[in-house]
Amino acid sequence: MEKTKVAIVGMGTVGTGVARLLLDYGDRTARHAGRILWLEKVVVRDLSKARDMEIPEGVLTDDIAEVTEHPDIGCVVQVIGGLEPARSIMIRLLESGKDVVTANKALLAEHGPELFDRARQLGRAIAFDAAVAGGIPIVTNISQCLSANGIQSIHGILNGTCNFVISQMDELGTDYQEAVREAQRCGYAEADPTTDVDGSDAAQKLALLSHLAFGARVHWKDIPRKGIELLGPEDLRFARELGYRVKLLAVAQLVQDELELHVGPQLVRSDSPLADVGSAYNAIRVVGDAIGRAWFHGMGAGQMPTASAIVADLIDMVVGRTAITFRTLELWSEQPARVMPRDSGTATGRYYLRFTARDHPGVLAEITGTLGRHGISIASFIQHESEGQLGDNVPLVIMTHESTEGATQRAFNEICEMEMIDGPSVRMRVLD
Ligand code: NAP
Ligand code: HSE
Secondary structure, eight states, X not given: OOEEEEEEEOOSHHHHHHHHHHHHSHHHHHHHHTSEEEEEEXXXXXXXXXXXXXXXXTTEEXXXXXXHTOTTEEEEEEOOOSSTTHHHHHHHHHHTTOEEEEOOXXXXXXXXXXXXXXXXXXXXXXXXXXXXXXXXXXXXXXXXXXXXXXXXXXXXXOOHHHHHHHHIIIIIOOOHHHHHHHHHHTTOSOSSTHHHHTSHHHHHHXXXXXXXXXXXXXXXXXXXXXXXXXXXXXXXHHHXXXXXXXXXXEEEEEETTEEEEEEEEEEEETTSGGGGOOTTEEXXXXXXXXXXXXXXXXXXXXXXXXXXXXXXXXXXXXXXXXXXXXXXOOTTSSOOOSSEEOOGGGOEEEEEEEXXXXXXXXXXXXXXXHHHHTTOOEEEEEOOOOSSOXXXXXXXXXXXXXXXXXXXXXXXXXXXXXXXXXXXXXXXXXXX
16 A cells, blocks of 8 residues: 655654554554555654653654655644744745644644745645644534535634533532643643633634634634633532533624624533533534534543544545645635624623622622612622621622623622622623
8 A cells, every 4th residue: 555654743642642543543544545644753852751652763853854854754743832943843844845734723823824824825735623622623614514604603612621620620629720730631731721721722712713714813812811710619609509500611703793702711501512511522512504503522632532633634634635625715815804803892691790798788789789880780699698707708699681791891890899809709701
């Protein structure tokens, strides 16, 4: 059978999974590609570092030139994280005539225009299905399988680490820091897990999907985002009491021909499919005008699910499918944006508010008075009997009727400034 030589740059969690699929399951990839995908080179930073799997002699190198100068390597999997040297290496690979598969959404969200322009100028291709939602083929589905649709909305659990952390806290009572460490041990988290828990990673993925689905040109930093760092175990308990679960959601939806975008923890109804998405799983609900509502569910992070998406991209690349789809993709092309982002303050919805307040006379009246002045109506309220003395801090939870993001933000900030508010306060949207 014909051999096609390929290379991997970066052998951490994901690179090791790709090497495993190519070396241990070569018969499977050969069947689908109609040729053997021969792992010719693996570039690492430190040759002396112990690796989780054995790589055949002569394959491992710390010299990228062994790939860029190799006349028979046409496709390269580039799985080093961060922006530099990932960006420079990607450009060098393209300029030396290689097509590139990557899982690095931070790189694409930051330098996508430059990298895609360069690839187009050089007649090369970039594939990136693994960059969004790990093993779920959402990039291919949105850019190809659903291309007959006008997409109306995307609601996604797009960060496996956050979903894992929330699930561990909610179901096992694990402490937040311990749950983050566990996500790192499992290989779900980024090298710097701050970018997972502060919502940046989900915003980068949402920017990519919005670009594909709506033709939006939004930088991920311009997407309003909140993380899960301030969530307490009490929020997860209150959410359950109210008939909801908490999930970090990334949302893009068309409202009056503008695109509403946001990332943050939200209450989702306990009977919604999103509520059942546990561990490092991701789920994405896409609404299209022809297909209606479609759901995608699968592992959003981790070695083998991510490697699964990368190897599928690699097969598409060596058989020539990517070259065709890449040319027709509008990604970061000269095309103007088809939709503009909507002013985030105008977004409407219900809200969950939790304040830690002194148990004093008049406290509730001040809080509800402030909400009233901002035109926010209260749908329900929880204050449990305090076990301590009068005057101790107690959590107060308020569910609002429909309001706007701008009004609740202003009222919330005003209440947080009050002298009798003493401790963490949390504001989350509610997806009914
Ligand atoms: P990782 O475990 O930190 O591995 C990154 C690897 O890149 C490390 O092995 C590192 O080398 C290597 N590297 C860094 N600079 C290099 C250089 N100049 N030359 C050669 N190798 C270099 O990261 P990962 O989890 O595999 O993630 C890789 C990418 O995939 C990231 O962009 C991430 O966002 C994305 N991704 C990850 C997942 C996941 O579940 N982990 C899922 C989807 C997407 P050393 O080993 O010497 O440090
Ligand atoms: N750190 C990412 C996550 C990896 O937890 O979802 C997958 O992109």
